[in-house]
Amino acid sequence: MSISYSSVTKKIWMSLMGFFxxxxxxVHLSIxxxxxxxxxxxxxxxxxxxxxxxxxxxxxxxxLFAGFIVHIIIGVVLQIENWMARPKGxxxxxxxxxxxxxxxxxxxxxIIFIFLIxxxxxxxxVAKGVIGEIPETMVDGKPMDDMGSVVIALFQLPYYMVxxxxxLLILGFHLDHGFQxxxxxxxxxxxxxxxxxxGFGHFFAVIIAAAFMIIxxxxxxxx
Amino acid sequence: xxxKLKIWRQPSAHADGKFVDYxxxxxxxxxxxxxxLDILNEELxxxxxxPVAFDHDCREGICGMCxxxxxxxxxxxxxxxxxxxxxxxxxxxxxxxxIEPWRAKPFPVLKDLMVDRSAxxxxxxxxxxxxxxxxxxxxxxxxxxxxxxxxxxxxxxxxIGCGACVAACKNASAMLFVSAKVSQLALLPxxxxxxxxxxxxxxxxxxxxxxxxxxxxxxxxxECPKEISVTNIARMNREFLVAKLx
Ligand code: FES
Numbered sequence: 001m002s003i004s005y006s007s008v009t010k011k012i013w014m015s016l017m018g019f020f021x022x023x024x025x026x027v028h029l030s031i032x033x034x035x036x037x038x039x040x041x042x043x044x045x046x047x048x049x050x051x052x053x054x055x056x057x058x059x060x061x062x063x064l065f066a067g068f069i070v071h072i073i074i075g076v077v078l079q080i081e082n083w084m085a086r087p088k089g090x091x092x093x094x095x096x097x098x099x100x101x102x103x104x105x106x107x108x109x110x111i112i113f114i115f116l117i118x119x120x121x122x123x124x125x126v127a128k129g130v131i132g133e134i135p136e137t138m139v140d141g142k143p144m145d146d147m148g149s150v151v152i153a154l155f156q157l158p159y160y161m162v163x164x165x166x167x168l169l170i171l172g173f174h175l176d177h178g179f180q181x182x183x184x185x186x187x188x189x190x191x192x193x194x195x196x197x198x199g200f201g202h203f204f205a206v207i208i209a210a211a212f213m214i215i216x217x218x219x220x221x222x223x
Numbered sequence: 224x225x226x227k228l229k230i231w232r233q234p235s236a237h238a239d240g241k242f243v244d245y246x247x248x249x250x251x252x253x254x255x256x257x258x259x260l261d262i263l264n265e266e267l268x269x270x271x272x273x274p275v276a277f278d279h280d281c282r283e284g285i286c287g288m289c290x291x292x293x294x295x296x297x298x299x300x301x302x303x304x305x306x307x308x309x310x311x312x313x314x315x316x317x318x319x320x321x322i323e324p325w326r327a328k329p330f331p332v333l334k335d336l337m338v339d340r341s342a343x344x345x346x347x348x349x350x351x352x353x354x355x356x357x358x359x360x361x362x363x364x365x366x367x368x369x370x371x372x373x374x375x376x377x378x379x380x381x382x383i384g385c386g387a388c389v390a391a392c393k394n395a396s397a398m399l400f401v402s403a404k405v406s407q408l409a410l411l412p413x414x415x416x417x418x419x420x421x422x423x424x425x426x427x428x429x430x431x432x433x434x435x436x437x438x439x440x441x442x443x444x445x446e447c448p449k450e451i452s453v454t455n456i457a458r459m460n461r462e463f464l465v466a467k468l469x
Contacts, residue, residue, distance in 0.1 A: 006463075007435075008426050008464075009467070011460070078436045082396075082435040082438070084433070085395035085433055085434055086326050086328065086394070086435070090323055091229075092323070093295055094292075094295050094297075098441035098445060102440040103440065177439075181438070181439040185439065185460055187457045187458065187461025187463075188457065188461075189453075189454050
């Protein structure tokens with residue numbers, strides 16, 4: 001990869017996949033929030049039924065996996081190259097930076113990756129019927145998998161809930177740098193809009209992380 | 224003022240180096256940082272010891288030859304100045320000052336605090352020039368240029384190629400330097416003609432030399448003695464993308 005693609009090309013792919021994964025987060029979050037805004041799990045079950053059966057979503061799922069894989073592989077390659085570019089470090093560490101979390105993208109990225117695997121096993125593979133059992137439920141007279149109850153059962157385990165909160169907080173850190181960085185890597189810089197993009201990036205990171213975190217807290221304390 | 228110095232000493236490019244402690248006394252607050260090192264070196268020579276090797280030339284902040292990573296910052300604690308323009312009043316009496324060479328794989332240490340920055344020359348040689356025939360010297364104002372572009376090109380051209388951006392970057396990336404050089408030419412009519420090839424060649428050379436990748440941390444901009452803006456990096460990314468797609 002490092003041989004055939006230039007640093008700028010890799011950064012461009014990194015940001016395109018970053019934007020793609022951010023839109024995925026928004027879709028995912030909107031569905032999760034159905035568990036909070038609706039008194040029953042019916043809406044959520046209907047949405048997950050749609051996501052699990054719609055042929056377009058089924059095909060898109062593979063593009064999403066590819067997006068994750070490209071983002072992760074390029075991210076690791078870039079990081080290794082960056083470590084190699086300074087074989088001997090400084091005694092007094094440099095402290096100047098403008099985007100604090102840029103220093104920890106690999107660390108937050110690895111934690112998010114581990115979370116992703118756990119998440120994949122606990123929800124995705126369960127929803128696909130690969131592992132575990134899902135109770136059945138009736139929504140509008142149609143039998144459906146009760147994914148809502150799977151989520152609620154897991155979020156009632158304190159260690160699981162806390163682990164989830166920590167992972168999502170770290171996702172927020174990752175997004176805090178990633179949002180504005182993706183614009184810069186694509187060369188989207190403008191005297192008027194860039195300050196807004198930077199500000200909105202912090203806001204976006206906080207909102208996404210906070211909204212995801214509300215769900216387990218809500219379930220833990222209300223169900 | 225009196226200072227304790229911790230200086231990286233390395234007899235030659237391939238020898239092992241180490242930090243050596245020195246003491247300097249009665250340094251004027253108005254002395255420049257390099258004058259303080261001159262005083263130290265004079266004492267070392269008088270004692271029959273090897274003086275500390277460091278790069279410098281104009282001592283006016285215009286040539287880009289001086290370097291030094293001082294207490295964790297390229298060109299030391301002041302903003303927007305080179306080491307030669309840094310004054311001792313920026314330090315406290317009795318302070319310990321750690322002085323290191325620029326650290327990056329493409330900038331190998333030659334001796335003590337001197338590093339080989341010819342990697343930058345190689346990047347320029349790869350495309351940082353105009354090679355089309357532009358005719359004789361045109362009359363002033365005979366080529367129309369947007370005022371805004373003229374200003375941006377002039378700002379980019381303020382880069383003195385000292386390498387502080389590489390030294391400051393956690394990835395030892397040369398993106399600020401390369402993007403300033405790409406920008407100063409791409410913004411002007413004569414430079415635009417070869418813009419596409421230029422950006423690709425300079426980026427390829429930068430990668431080949433082993434500089435790191437930009438992670439948009441912006442430490443380079445914060446430490447640049449000439450305050451080169453990271454908007455140049457965005458411009459270079461844009462130029463590169465357009466060059467690849469067209
Ligand atoms: S010696 Fe020329 S810029 Fe410092």
